Amino acid sequence: MTGGWTGKILDIDLTTGQISWRDTQRYTHDYLGGRALASRIAWDEIPDSIDAFDPDNRIIVTTGPLTGTLAPTSGRTVMSSLSPRLYPKSWYTHSTLGGWFGAEMKYAGLDGIMIRGKSPRPVYVEIRDSNVRLIDASDLWGVDARKTQLVLKERLGARAQVLTIGPAGENLVRFATVQHAEDNAAGHSGFGAVWGSKKLKAIAVRGTNGVAVAHPERLMREVLELGTFRIAPFSGALYTSLYTKNKTTREHRPVCSQACTFNCQVGNYGKARDGRRIPGHCVGGIAWMTPGFMKATHYSGDGVEIPPARNFGLCEEAELHELCNSLGLDSWFRLVMQPWFIRCQQLGVYQIRGFPFDPNDVYWFEQFMRELAYRQGLGAIFADDLMRAMDELEGELPEELITLGRRLEFAFGFPAHREGRFWDEEPLPFWVISAMMYASETRDPTIGGHHSSLLLADFVLADREVSRRQFRILSEKVWGYPDALEPTFEHKAPVAIWSQHQHILIDSFPLCDFSFPRIIVPPESREEWLATEDLTGDLDIDLRLFAAVTGIELSRDEVNRIAERAFTLERLMLARAGRHRQMEEEWLRPHFMLPCRADGTRIDAAGFSRILDEYFTTRGWDLEYGWPQVETLRRLGLDDAIPALEQYRQDQSRLITTKLRLPVS
Amino acid sequence: MACKIKTDPGVCRECQACTLICSLYHEGECNLNLARLQVIKDMARYEFQILVCQHCDAPECLAACPSEAIVLNEQGVAVILDDVCVRCGACAEACPYGVLFYDEAHDRYLKCDLCAGRAEGPLCVAICPVGALTLEEDKVMEEN
Numbered sequence: 032m033t034g035g036w037t038g039k040i041l042d043i044d045l046t047t048g049q050i051s052w053r054d055t056q057r058y059t060h061d062y063l064g065g066r067a068l069a070s071r072i073a074w075d076e077i078p079d080s081i082d083a084f085d086p087d088n089r090i091i092v093t094t095g096p097l098t099g100t101l102a103p104t105s106g107r108t109v110m111s112s113l114s115p116r117l118y119p120k121s122w123y124t125h126s127t128l129g130g131w132f133g134a135e136m137k138y139a140g141l142d143g144i145m146i147r148g149k150s151p152r153p154v155y156v157e158i159r160d161s162n163v164r165l166i167d168a169s170d171l172w173g174v175d176a177r178k179t180q181l182v183l184k185e186r187l188g189a190r191a192q193v194l195t196i197g198p199a200g201e202n203l204v205r206f207a208t209v210q211h212a213e214d215n216a217a218g219h220s221g222f223g224a225v226w227g228s229k230k231l232k233a234i235a236v237r238g239t240n241g242v243a244v245a246h247p248e249r250l251m252r253e254v255l256e257l258g259t260f261r262i263a264p265f266s267g268a269l270y271t272s273l274y275t276k277n278k279t280t281r282e283h284r285p286v287c288s289q290a291c292t293f294n295c296q297v298g299n300y301g302k303a304r305d306g307r308r309i310p311g312h313c314v315g316g317i318a319w320m321t322p323g324f325m326k327a328t329h330y331s332g333d334g335v336e337i338p339p340a341r342n343f344g345l346c347e348e349a350e351l352h353e354l355c356n357s358l359g360l361d362s363w364f365r366l367v368m369q370p371w372f373i374r375c376q377q378l379g380v381y382q383i384r385g386f387p388f389d390p391n392d393v394y395w396f397e398q399f400m401r402e403l404a405y406r407q408g409l410g411a412i413f414a415d416d417l418m419r420a421m422d423e424l425e426g427e428l429p430e431e432l433i434t435l436g437r438r439l440e441f442a443f444g445f446p447a448h449r450e451g452r453f454w455d456e457e458p459l460p461f462w463v464i465s466a467m468m469y470a471s472e473t474r475d476p477t478i479g480g481h482h483s484s485l486l487l488a489d490f491v492l493a494d495r496e497v498s499r500r501q502f503r504i505l506s507e508k509v510w511g512y513p514d515a516l517e518p519t520f521e522h523k524a525p526v527a528i529w530s531q532h533q534h535i536l537i538d539s540f541p542l543c544d545f546s547f548p549r550i551i552v553p554p555e556s557r558e559e560w561l562a563t564e565d566l567t568g569d570l571d572i573d574l575r576l577f578a579a580v581t582g583i584e585l586s587r588d589e590v591n592r593i594a595e596r597a598f599t600l601e602r603l604m605l606a607r608a609g610r611h612r613q614m615e616e617e618w619l620r621p622h623f624m625l626p627c628r629a630d631g632t633r634i635d636a637a638g639f640s641r642i643l644d645e646y647f648t649t650r651g652w653d654l655e656y657g658w659p660q661v662e663t664l665r666r667l668g669l670d671d672a673i674p675a676l677e678q679y680r681q682d683q684s685r686l687i688t689t690k691l692r693l694p695v696s
Numbered sequence: 697m698a699c700k701i702k703t704d705p706g707v708c709r710e711c712q713a714c715t716l717i718c719s720l721y722h723e724g725e726c727n728l729n730l731a732r733l734q735v736i737k738d739m740a741r742y743e744f745q746i747l748v749c750q751h752c753d754a755p756e757c758l759a760a761c762p763s764e765a766i767v768l769n770e771q772g773v774a775v776i777l778d779d780v781c782v783r784c785g786a787c788a789e790a791c792p793y794g795v796l797f798y799d800e801a802h803d804r805y806l807k808c809d810l811c812a813g814r815a816e817g818p819l820c821v822a823i824c825p826v827g828a829l830t831l832e833e834d835k836v837m838e839e840n
Contacts, residue, residue: 101726131712138729
C-alpha cells in the first residue's frame with residue numbers, strides 16, 4: 032500500500048476482553064473501505080437469525096482510504112450493525128457520520144474497529160495509537176454525551192476524538208444515537224442502543240501518526256482546483272439561490288467534517304442563552320433553527336392529515352438541539368412525533384395513559400425528550416419508536432391516530448424522507464426513483480443516496496421547463512437515456528441503481544453526499560443556472576482524489592463493480608433477515624398510492640408492481656423475492672455466497688409475513 | 697519581512713484543511729502533528745485557537761537559538777536549519793506565541809516557513825475557505 036489505508040482493523044471482544052488486529056489489505060481490493068468494507072465483514076461474521084441486542088451482534092466502525100487526508104469532506108466514519116429501530120425485526124444496516132473521529136482513528140493506524148460480545152460492566156475503549164485498553168466506565172454511565180466527551184478529552188487530551196452514547200443509548204431507546212463532537216451522530220439507525228446493550232459507553236482515540244499520500248502534488252492540485260468556499264452542489268442550490276433569486280449566502284457556517292472546504296448551506300449556528308454558539312447541521316441546523324421550516328411536515332391527502340410541526344424560536348431550538356445530542360436521541364424523531372402529538376390534540380386526545388402532553392409547549396417537549404431517554408412516563412412507550420408504540424396503544428386511541436403513526440414511519444420503522452409525500456417535495460419522476468430505493472435498501476435510502484439524483488428535484492420545482500431542457504442533456508450523458516428524468520415511469524431504474532452505487536462509493540471513499548458525486552456544476556446564482564445549457568458536472572473527481580491518495584488508478588466501471596458487489600451483499604443480508612419483494616411491496620405501496628404533494632401524481636397497485644419489475648430486472652434480481660440471481664453473484668465474484676442464498680430460497684419459514692396494519696392496503 | 701499570516705479564529709471552523717495541506721506540502725503526508733501550524737478547538741466553549749508563526753520583525757526564536765540554527769532565508773523568513781539544530785528547545789521557549797512545535801516522532805522542531813519556494817504564497821492561506829488565515833503583505837515591501 033502506498034497511501035490511504037493505514038493497514039489495521041481492530042477487533043475487540045467485550046465478553047472476553049480480548050483485543051486483536053487484522054490486516055485491512057485482505058478487503059481493500061474488493062471492498063475499498065467504509066460501507067463496502069463493512070458489508071463484507073458483516074456478511075462473514077454477524078450470525079444468522081440474531082437480534083440487534085444479541086451479544087453476537089457486531090458494531091463495525093469503518094473509515095475509507097481518503098479519511099484523514101486533504102480530500103474535501105473526507106473526514107467521515109461509517110457505522111454498521113443490526114439495527115433495533117427496524118420494524119418488524121432487526122436487520123443489517125449502516126449509518127454514517129461526519130466529524131473528526133474517523134481521521135483520528137486513521138492517525139492511530141486504524142482503518143476499522145469491530146466490536147463483538149457484551150461487557151459485564153460499563154466500559155469504554157481507549158486507543159492511544161497502538162495501545163488499546165478497555166477501561167471501566169461506571170463513572171461515565173448516566174453521563175450525557177457532551178459531558179462524556181469533555182471528560183474523556185480531559186483524560187486523553189483536547190485533540191482526542193470520542194464516539195459516545197448518551198442516556199438514550201444506555202436505556203436502549205430504539206432511535207438512540209452514537210454521538211461525536213457537537214452534533215455529529217450515527218443517528219438514524221438506533222445504533223446507540225446496540226452500544227448500550229453491550230455496555231459500551233464510548234470509544235476515545237488519540238493518534239499521533241499520519242496518512243500516507245501516494246501523490247501529494249496531485250492531491251493538492253485537485254483540491255485547489257475544486258476551489259475553496261464553493262457551493263456544495265446539493266446544499267446551496269437547494270436552499271437559497273434558486274428560490275430567493277439571490278446569490279447564495281457567504282455568511283460563515285459551521286462544517287460537519289474534517290477537510291470540508293465547501294460553502295455548505297445546510298449548517299448553521301444557533302445561540303444558547305449563555306451566549307455560546309451551538310453548531311447544527313441538516314435537520315438540526317436548518318430544520319430546527321430556520322423559522323418556518325418545521326411546517327414542511329404538513330400533509331393532507333386521501334384522508335391522511337399531518338399537521339405542521341412547530342418551531343419554538345432560535346434560542347429554544349438551539350438548546351433543544353443540544354439537549355437532543357446530549358441525551359443521544361435521533362433528532363428526526365421530532366419530525367414524526369411532534370406532528371403526531373399535535374394531531375392527537377386536534378382529535379381531542381390530551382393525555383395517554385394518564386400522562387398529559389402539549390407538543391406546542393417547549394417545556395413539555397424538553398421534558399418529553401428526557402423521558403424518552405430515560406424511558407419514564409410517556410417516554411417509556413415512545414422509546415420503542417412510533418411503530419412499536421402504535422402496537423402498544425392499539426385499541427386505546429382513535430384508529431386514525433394509530434394509522435397515522437404507522438404511516439409516518441412506513442419505511443420499516445424509518446420516517447418518510449424524499450419520497451414525494453410527507454417530507455420534502457419530490458415531483459414525478461423523483462418519487463419513483465425514491466420508491467425503487469426504498470424497496471431494495473436496508474434503511475431510509477434517501478439520506479445520502481438522494482443527493483446523487485433526488486435533489487435534482489429542486490431544479491424542477493424552481494423552473495420546470497429550464498430543468499427539463501438541462502436534464503435531457505445530463506440524463507443522456509449519465510444514464511444513457513435522455514428521458515431518465517422526464518416525468519414518466521420509464522427508464523427510472525438506471526437512475527435509482529446509479530444513485531445507490533454512487534452512494535455506496537461516497538460512503539466507502541468516503542466523501543460527503545452534499546458535495547459528491549458532482550453530477551452538476553453547482554450554480555452560484557439563479558441567473559447563472561438559468562443561463563446554463565449543460566448542467567453536467569465532473570463525475571470522476573472522486574476517482575482522481577482516490578488515485579492521488581492511494582496511487583491506484585481505478586476506472587468508473589471498476590468502482591461501480593465494487594459498489595454493486597457491496598450493495599448485493601447488503602441485499603443478501605436482507606434476504607437472510609427474511610425481507611422479500613412481496614412484503615416490501617405490501618408495506619410500501621400504500622404510501623406511494625397517496626397523492627404526491629408537489630404535483631398530485633400517484634400510482635396504483637399494478638403500477639407500483641411494474642416499477643419494481645423494472646428495478647429488479649435491471650438489477651439482475653429475481654422477480655419473486657427480489658433477490659440476486661446466481662449469475663449475478665457469479666458476475667460479482669460472490670460465488671461463496673451462492674449456497675447461503677440457495678438455502679434462503681428453500682427456507683420459506685424465514686420470510687417475514689408480518690403485515691403492515693393499515694385500514695386500507 | 698515579506699509578509700505575515702493574519703489569523704481570525706472567530707471564523708475558523710476546524711476543518712483542518714490548513715494543517716493537512718501544510719503537512720502534505722512539507723512532509724508528503726497528511727499528519728496534523730507534522731504541520732507548521734495548529735488549530736485547536738476548546739469543545740467546552742466552542743472556541744478555536746490558531747497557532748501559527750507571526751513572523752516577528754525581530755524574531756525572538758532566532759535570537760534565542762544558541763547554535764545559529766535559525767536563519768533568515770532569501771525572503772526574510774526565519775527558518776530552522778535542521779542539520780544545525782541541537783534540539784535544545786530554546787527557540788520554542790523564547791517564542792511569545794508558542795508556535796514552534798516539537799515533533800516528538802522525529803525529534804526536531806517545526807516552524808512555518810511561509811511555504812518557502814512556493815511562488816503563489818503559503819498554502820494554508822490558499823486553502824482556508826473562510827478567511828481565517830489571510831496574508832498580510834508588509835507595507836514597506838509594497839512601497840519598494
